Amino acid sequence: MLRAHGLACDRGDRRLFSAVDLSVSPGEWLQVEGANGAGKTSLLRILAGLAPVAEGLIEWEGRPVAEVRDDYHARLLYLGHAPAIKEDLSALENLHTTAAVAGRPLDEATAMAALRRIGLKGREDLPARVLSQGQKRRVALARLLCSQARLWILDEPFVALDVAAVAQLCSILDDHLSRGGMLIFTSHQAVQLAGTGASLRLGTPPAPREGAA
Amino acid sequence: MNAFLAIVRRDLLLAARRKSEVFTALFFFMIVVSLFPLGIGPESATLRRIAPGVLWVAALLAAMLSLNRLFAADHQDGTLEQMSLSPTPLALLVSGKVLAHWLTAGLPLVLLAPVLGLQFDLSARSLGILMISLLLGTPVLSLIGAIGAALTLGVRGGGVLLSLLVLPLYIPALIFGAGAVEADLAGLGAGGHLSLLGALLALGMFFAPWAATAALRIALE
Numbered sequence: 001m002l003r004a005h006g007l008a009c010d011r012g013d014r015r016l017f018s019a020v021d022l023s024v025s026p027g028e029w030l031q032v033e034g035a036n037g038a039g040k041t042s043l044l045r046i047l048a049g050l051a052p053v054a055e056g057l058i059e060w061e062g063r064p065v066a067e068v069r070d071d072y073h074a075r076l077l078y079l080g081h082a083p084a085i086k087e088d089l090s091a092l093e094n095l096h097t098t099a100a101v102a103g104r105p106l107d108e109a110t111a112m113a114a115l116r117r118i119g120l121k122g123r124e125d126l127p128a129r130v131l132s133q134g135q136k137r138r139v140a141l142a143r144l145l146c147s148q149a150r151l152w153i154l155d156e157p158f159v160a161l162d163v164a165a166v167a168q169l170c171s172i173l174d175d176h177l178s179r180g181g182m183l184i185f186t187s188h189q190a191v192q193l194a195g196t197g198a199s200l201r202l203g204t205p206p207a208p209r210e211g212a213a
Numbered sequence: 214m215n216a217f218l219a220i221v222r223r224d225l226l227l228a229a230r231r232k233s234e235v236f237t238a239l240f241f242f243m244i245v246v247s248l249f250p251l252g253i254g255p256e257s258a259t260l261r262r263i264a265p266g267v268l269w270v271a272a273l274l275a276a277m278l279s280l281n282r283l284f285a286a287d288h289q290d291g292t293l294e295q296m297s298l299s300p301t302p303l304a305l306l307v308s309g310k311v312l313a314h315w316l317t318a319g320l321p322l323v324l325l326a327p328v329l330g331l332q333f334d335l336s337a338r339s340l341g342i343l344m345i346s347l348l349l350g351t352p353v354l355s356l357i358g359a360i361g362a363a364l365t366l367g368v369r370g371g372g373v374l375l376s377l378l379v380l381p382l383y384i385p386a387l388i389f390g391a392g393a394v395e396a397d398l399a400g401l402g403a404g405g406h407l408s409l410l411g412a413l414l415a416l417g418m419f420f421a422p423w424a425a426t427a428a429l430r431i432a433l434e
Contacts, residue, residue, distance in 0.1 A: 048298065049298070050294055050297065050298070050433060050434075051434055052434060070300060073298050073299070073300055074300040076298065078294070078295075078298055080291050080294055081291070082289065082290050082291025082294070083290070083291060084290055084291040084292045084294070084295045085290060086223070086227060086286075086290065086292070087290075088226075088227055088230040088231060089223070089226060089227065089230075093223070093226065096219070097219050097220075097222075097223045098295060100215050100216050100218075100219030101216050101219060101220065101292075101295055101296055101299045101301070101306070102216075102295065102298075102299060102300075103215075103216060103299060103300040103301060105215050105219070127230075
């Protein structure tokens, strides 16, 4: 399980949030909510280990993440705002590369099946640059179908998806949770997921003072 | 190791899909080198004297042309984040990117150099030494360049800053690379210069990926 106590994040000399506690156990999900600029993405980046922890402690399976970093990263799947899709590569090549970089190379059949299931049948070999915004997101989400990671950290996974794709993503997330996976995500919309879940609301950022730079 | 190969393959694929970027650097190299015989005139003694320096300087500049794209695209589309979260050490993945950069921006220069060297009336033996010196030297250029590219990542006007940062660091490779051919022309033997170039390469292969990785981690925060 993942636990964090007293997390704080600074942006420049402004404190975005402080004293954030959270914990996610197998089969549980956590939705991070908050206004634009509240620090949702920053929190996810800190949890994923992409940004330094200004204050507080993150624990994975009861041990500080800093100590078990390799093990933690081997079990983590992080999908950020930038979907890591190369415009000049096809959907299939993109999926193969990201999977290999994540340490789990895919065979052809698994990759094709994942792309079909995510609704890209017949578009597997098109360069990503000719795909629509939503289809590019689907290429990125196809990684979820091939992932064995225990913990998924998804930043705005529902953005740019149509209604059918949102429903499909929900079912993928449900499957993950029912297998004992953990999920942390941000979203502005209310999402119905199976399993136990909680939501964490980050405070509104203090309005900039008059005359402050 | 799988991830390393995947990165090399991906970058080669991307280069193959964007051939113009590879060819721009190659044509730049060809044109710059060819301008000198045209500007200086057909005195073979003078041309032979300046050949090593001209070819090496042109190779430096050509290898640098593609440097600012080394990490910039990966940074922008989130690939770099995924690389840093990979169970494979980031330094190894960075080495993969450097290798791909050398294969697309360095190796073609090595292969083209003897043809261009003919314009300077270099003997077959000198052309051979030139090729060996470039073969040892161009990977050094990619390795040092990667540090510069990582340090200037996300900096506005990074392209100019990159050349200011990297070109001085290229000086040792230039001195020993061009020096090898000159020494051979003077009948002194190129062995010493080539050994030093090889030493630079060994040092670079060991340290440059680590330095570039440290710079990338700063850029990622």
